[in-house]
Amino acid sequence: MPLSPTPELMRQQNRAMLLQAIQEQGPISRIDLASLLNLNPATITRIVRMLMDEGLVIEEGEGENKGAGRKPVLLRFNHRARLIIGINIAHHQMTGMVADLGGNPLSRRTLLLAKKPSAEALVDLTEELFSENPGFRQRLVTLCIGSEKHSMDTLYTLRTELEHQLGLPVSCYDQAVLAAVGEAEVGSMKEQPVFALFYLGHQSLSCLSINGQLHTGRLGLAADGRSLAAVVCEDGLMNAYQVANGSSPQPPLIFEAARNAAPAAVQAVEMMAAALAQAAAWVKHLAGIQHVVIAGPWIRSADPLLPAIRRQLAALTEEAPEIVPAALKTDASLIGAVYMAVRVADTTV
Incomplete structure (x- = not known):
C-alpha cells in the first residue's frame, strides 16, 4: 500500500510549485495563482507570505480588476534575492x-x-x-x-x-x-535545441547539446586512426607550422601570418580546418547536427580558420552543417x- 505524503512534504511541494509558477508566469496575482495551481487562497496567502519573508517574492504593481472590488496586487520573483x-x-x-x-x-x-x-x-x-x-x-x-x-x-x-x-x-x-551552455542561453544557439560545439585551444573538446542534454567528448578519429583532438590543439598547430617553417610561434601569431597569406601558416591552418571539417561531418552523420559552433581561445584570432573549415566541409559532403563562431567569443x-x-x-x- 503506497504511503500518503506527509504534511511537511506537501508543504514543500506546494512551495516549490508556487515559486516556479511565479518565476515562469509572474507578475501574477494571488487569485490567479490559486486558480492555476488548484490550491485554496488561504494556502496561497500563507506560502506567499513565507516567500516574501525570505525575500524570494516581492509585490509589484496591480493587475486588472476582473470584477468589483480592489485591483489584485501582482507578485514577481526576486532574482536578486x-x-x-x-x-x-x-x-x-x-x-x-x-x-x-x-x-x-x-x-x-x-x-x-x-x-x-x-x-x-x-x-x-x-x-x-x-x-x-x-x-x-x-x-x-x-x-x-x-x-x-x-x-x-x-x-x-x-x-x-x-x-x-x-x-x-x-x-x-x-x-x-x-561554452555550450553560454551559447545556448544567450549566444548564437539560443533558438537552436540541437547543436554541436567545438572548443579549440590548449586542448580541444566537443559538446553535443541535444534538447538541453549535454554530451562532451573529443573530436573523433582521423582517417589514419589518430585522435583529431591531438591534431587540433595548440601543440598540433605549432607542430604543423614548424614542419613547414622550422619555427613554432604561438597560435595567435600563426593565425595572423595566415591572415597575411604566409605559406607555412596557411598550410598549418588548412591542416586544422581539414581535421575540424571531418569532425563536423561526423557529428552531422552521427546525430543529424545542423549547426556547429566554434568556441574557445582560438576564436580571438582564428577568422582565417572558419572559411577554411567551410571550404573543406563542402568538399567532404553536400549536406554540411553550418559553421558558426561563438557569439559570446571568449566569454x-x-x-x-x-x-x-x-x-x-x-x-x-
Whole structure:
C-alpha cells in the first residue's frame, strides 16, 4: 500500500510549485495563482507570505480588476534575492562574475595568476567581486568554475578545497560544456535545441547539446586512426607550422601570418580546418547536427580558420552543417559557468 505524503512534504511541494509558477508566469496575482495551481487562497496567502519573508517574492504593481472590488496586487520573483558566481580560469588569469538568479551580471573582476590556481587565489577573486558591494556576500549561494588548461581532476580538488573554505556548494565542468551552455542561453544557439560545439585551444573538446542534454567528448578519429583532438590543439598547430617553417610561434601569431597569406601558416591552418571539417561531418552523420559552433581561445584570432573549415566541409559532403563562431567569443565559458551556477541555485531556493 503506497504511503500518503506527509504534511511537511506537501508543504514543500506546494512551495516549490508556487515559486516556479511565479518565476515562469509572474507578475501574477494571488487569485490567479490559486486558480492555476488548484490550491485554496488561504494556502496561497500563507506560502506567499513565507516567500516574501525570505525575500524570494516581492509585490509589484496591480493587475486588472476582473470584477468589483480592489485591483489584485501582482507578485514577481526576486532574482536578486540570491546570487551566484561563475569563474573561468585561463592560462595566466582568472575571471569571475557575480550574477543574480536571472543570470544578470552585477560584478566582474579579473586577477592575474603567477602560478597554478589555488583555492586561496579563488577566494581572493571572490573577495574582489564582493568589494563592489559587500552585501553580495550574504546572498551568495553557489559557485561554478571551469578552466581552459587544467584537468578535471585539478578542478575537483579545487572544488573540494573551495567548498571547505567558503562553506558553499561549488560545481565544476569542462570548458566545452560551459561554452555550450553560454551559447545556448544567450549566444548564437539560443533558438537552436540541437547543436554541436567545438572548443579549440590548449586542448580541444566537443559538446553535443541535444534538447538541453549535454554530451562532451573529443573530436573523433582521423582517417589514419589518430585522435583529431591531438591534431587540433595548440601543440598540433605549432607542430604543423614548424614542419613547414622550422619555427613554432604561438597560435595567435600563426593565425595572423595566415591572415597575411604566409605559406607555412596557411598550410598549418588548412591542416586544422581539414581535421575540424571531418569532425563536423561526423557529428552531422552521427546525430543529424545542423549547426556547429566554434568556441574557445582560438576564436580571438582564428577568422582565417572558419572559411577554411567551410571550404573543406563542402568538399567532404553536400549536406554540411553550418559553421558558426561563438557569439559570446571568449566569454562563452564564463557566461556558461554563470548559468550552470543559476541551475544549481534554482534547486536550493
